[in-house]
Amino acid sequence: MTKKVKAEIIAVGTELLLGQIANTNAQWLSQQLAQYGVNIYNHVVVGDNLRRVEEAFRQAHLRSDIILVTGGLGPTEDDLTREAFQALSNLSMVEHKPSMDKIQAYFHKQDVEMTPNNRKQARVFETADVWKNSVGMAPGMMVTFEGRKWIFLP
Numbered sequence: 755m756t757k758k759v760k761a762e763i764i765a766v767g768t769e770l771l772l773g774q775i776a777n778t779n780a781q782w783l784s785q786q787l788a789q790y791g792v793n794i795y796n797h798v799v800v801g802d803n804l805r806r807v808e809e810a811f812r813q814a815h816l817r818s819d820i821i822l823v824t825g826g827l828g829p830t831e832d833d834l835t836r837e838a839f840q841a842l843s844n845l846s847m848v849e850h851k852p853s854m855d856k857i858q859a860y861f862h863k864q865d866v867e868m869t870p871n872n873r874k875q876a877r878v879f880e881t882a883d884v885w886k887n888s889v890g891m892a893p894g895m896m897v898t899f900e901g902r903k904w905i906f907l908p
Contacts, residue, residue, distance in 0.1 A: 758793055759792055759793065759819045759820060760793060760795045760817065760818045760819050760820070761787060761792050761793060761794050761795065761818060761819065761820040761821070761822065762794065762795055762796040762797075762798065762814050762817070762818035762820070762821050762822070763779075763780045763783055763784065763794060763796070763797050763798070763821075763822045763823075763824070764798045764799075764800060764810055764811070764814055764821060764822070764823045764824070765777050765779060765780050765797070765798070765799045765800070765823075765824050765825055766800055766801075766802065766807055766823065766824065766825040766826035766834070766835050767799075767801070767802060767825040767826065768801040768802045768803075768832070770799045770801075770825075771799055771800075771801045777797070777799060779824040779825075779907070780797050780799075780824070783822055783824070784797070792820070795817070795818060796814070796817070796818065798810050798813075798814065802826065802832035802833070802834060803834075804834045804837060804838055804841075807826065807834050807835065807838035808838045808841050808842060810838075811823075811838055811839055811842045812842060815842065815899075815900070815902060818902065819901075819902055819903065820902065820903045820905065821902060821903070821904050821905070822905045822907065823835055823839075823904065823905065823906045823907065824907045824908075825908075826838075827875065827892040827906060827907075827908045828874075828875060828891075828892060828908070829869075829871045829872045829873075829874050829875050829891075830871065831871075833874070835906060836874075836877055836879075836906075839879070839897075839904065839906070840879075842899075843879075843897070843899045843900075845879045845880060845881060845897065845899065846879070846880040847877045847878065847879055847880065848877070848878060848879075848880050849873065849876050849877055849878075850876050850877070850878045850884050850893060851876075852884075852886070852893075853875065853876040853878070853884070853886075853887075853891070853892070853893045854873065854876035856891065857872055857873075857875060857876055857891050860891065872891070875891045875892040876891075876892075876893075878893060878895050879895060879897045881897060881898070882895035882896060882897045882906075883895060883896045883897075887908055890908050891908075892908040893908070894906060894907045894908060
């Protein structure tokens with residue numbers, strides 16, 4: 755008998771909770787994954803609060819095999835996805851050079867000085883498989899932690 759994979763989507767962003775934008779990422783991901791037989795057991799939306807994001811991650815880690823996280827990978831103070839996962843996993847982060855090069859090139863092309871907080875977008879977990887972002891700045895990444903796949907999508 756084969757084990758059914760349990761997957762979960764966590765969307766990070768206060769703007770989702772306030773109804774300022776619809777959670778279309780979760781809808782689209784659920785539709786795509788269903789085509790491959792991946793069962794989505796939970797959709798979670800959590801605001802931009804470090805403790806709440808950490809708790810959502812802890813709960814997901816207990817109940818799911820694959821956790822897809824959208825949002826919270828930007829340059830602002832309230833983008834806390836990396837920090838929350840680091841609190842759970844204790845994994846080290848590093849600056850991903852190809853992503854940093856892309857970010858610096860963008861600011862150079864715009865003839866705008868890059869502020870230091872933009873470096874945050876290039877930070878990835880040391881053991882991650884990093885995926886190029888062809889639309890925005892922060893890359894996507896996948897990390898295996900304690901037998902679970904964590905997929906972070908900007």
